[in-house]
Amino acid sequence: MPNVSHRSQTVPLSPFRKLIPLADRAKRAGKHIYHLNIGQPDIKTHPQAVAKFRQLPWQILDYSPSNGIDSYREALCGYYRRFDVSLTADEIMVTTGGSEAILFFMLACLDPGDEIIIPEPFYANYNGYAHIADVRVVPITCKIEDGFSIPSAEAFARKITPRTKAIVITTPNNPTGACYSRDELDRLSAIVRKHDLFFCADEVYREFSYDHPLQSILQLPDLEKHAIVIDSVSKRYSATGARVGSLVSRNLEVRESVDRFAKLRLSPPGLGQRLSEIMLEDDGSYLQGVKEDYHQRRDTVYQRLSRMPGVYSYKPGGAFYCFARFPIHDSEDFCRWLLEDFEYEGATVMLSPGPGFYATPGLGYDECRIAYVLNSEDLERAMDCLEEALKVYPGVDAEAMASGKLQA
Template identity: 80%
Template sequence: MPKVSHRSDTVPLSPFRKLIPLADAAKAKGRHVYHLNIGQPDIMTHPRAVERFRKLEWDILEYSPSNGIPSYREALTTYYARFGVDVTADQILVTTGGSEAILFFMLACLDPGDEIIVPEPFYANYNGYAHIADIRVVAITSHIEDGFSLPSPEAFARKITPRTKAIMITSPNNPTGACYSPEEFNTLAEIVKKHDLFLCADEVYREFAYAEGEPLQSILQLPGLEEHAIVIDSVSKRYSATGARVGALVCRNEAILAGVDRFAKLRLSPPGLGQMLSECMLENDEAYLAGVKDDYRNRRDTVYRRLQQMPGVFSYEPGGAFYCFARFPIDNSEDFCRWLLADFEYQGATVMLAPGPGFYATPGLGLDECRIAYVLNVDDLEKAMDCLEKALEVYPGRTTAAQQIASSGSARS
């Protein structure tokens, strides 16, 4: 019998989806599962855009240009201008979701065996794409105690080797919700210029930064990074349109754009209907986005408040996106998440979280941490937090320290 490739046997499993069979089994037994494990919002896809999209006339769903429909790319230049980013349509390449943009970046900018530095915890699929591209992720650890702020320049310097080609960040961050400050961005800019590296920023949660004041900074605003900066973008979370599968890679480096365009031509075309919908969503979207941002802020506040009230739980206030990474009084988050689905229920329901280790590259980290995606409405989040609080009271794998905290009635926040 022919053997499958080593690549397919060893590619990392998605921490968001590997527990799906257990969730399906729980549902088959009649339990309701509150899905806080994956970034699938329950917010309506931009309703007015959907209405416009349904009225579009077309007879043949043909290939779009490999770099995307021209009118959509032109519309994106206006969108980016809102954030002080001046780019042309030729500097935007439309992709099949942000996922393809990540893979295209890695394939175009790094050779097999090259290294990319990524602050951990990070979006777990970076590991998978790096595996496919045969490059090495070098993790630099950030910590929950300081809200997962960016590590120091000295910490980055210790990770740089002759094989280092790029640094990759996500801001606002998935899975932590951290938003990097202008000072942290300037530090990264100095590092990549000094060591002649690429800087790739996944900015798909750009609209969802909750601090008052100026919009979140983009690396495309940083001076002197014209040849270094690459932005990954997507409509999935912005407009609650995860199924549209429309993303973008944006940069000003002509060599990168030429390389990415070669890969884009090989896969022929990004999704045509998705681009048509995305262009509709760009029209008069500011009121919709403002409402969605307010909704997520309320959801963030709900989850943060409830976590603070749970004995033994350590958390922080996320600055953006719709994720919170929390430390729980448990011995193994993988076992805890499996137990929630297989053995626990409260008032006919349970909750599904994403175990922490899947977001780290360093072995042994995240064993007492989970990611919570606050993608459900506030009422459902309250019920999900009720489930989580009850589960932590009876979980057999509670740590000894957690049992002492629970018995004394004290809480850590």
């Protein structure tokens, strides 16, 4: 029998999907699962836009251009002007979700064996895409005690080698919820200019910065040849199934390289682009309401974690994630146990174990990511489950529990 590829057998598993078979089994047994493991919001997709989208006349669902429908890219230029970012439609490449934009960036800008520096913990699928592209992830560790802020310029300089081609960040951050300040972005900007690197920022949570104005790398000066932005409508409009993202760059050579891969896959989703264009037409009140909802959800989760003995947390500044430290030794086992062996009032909670968000071995085993994508009432019930679970989990660290609550 022919053997499958070594690549397919060694690609890292998604930490937010690997436990789904256990969750499905628990559901079949009648247990209710509060899904805090994945960024799938329960907020309705822009209702007015959906209603208008249903009335669109079409008879043939044809290919769109490989770089996206012209009118949609023009509409995106108007969207970016809200952030004082001036773009032309040609500087926007529409992709099949933000995921394809990440993969296109790695394939177009890096060769096998090249290195990218990423502050960890980071969006876990970067590991998988880097594996597919044969790119080496070089992590630079951020600390929960500092709210996962960006380390010093000296720390980045120590990681740079002749194979370094890019620095990659997510802001607001997944999984930590950290929002990087203008000073932090300026610090990274100086590094990429000094060492002639690409600066790739995943900004798919741009709308959800709660305490400070969002800073985009497209607002920074002198980065025309360096800056690459990953974007998506998935979280902004609660439209994860539209599968519409984009790669934005003012660097013509980058765009031409990306377009070679875009042409090979023919076109991004046509219906998703049409819906996305309509959502951009009148989204002000919708986005404001969604942001206020997530703000309240963040406060709910933070306040509940703050009262749990032995749990170390912080108040995330954006996105809809919190990365917390628990009084446990093995978050993989804890998340499995929650699904297989625990329930409280007929329910349990599903989290994402921490190690999958790190590239450094041994980190994250006392941490989990919480996605506060459920309404506040369900979040309260989920936090009830989590609090009760920590009282009876066999692998709990009794010393950490006894230390009380520790908050950043």
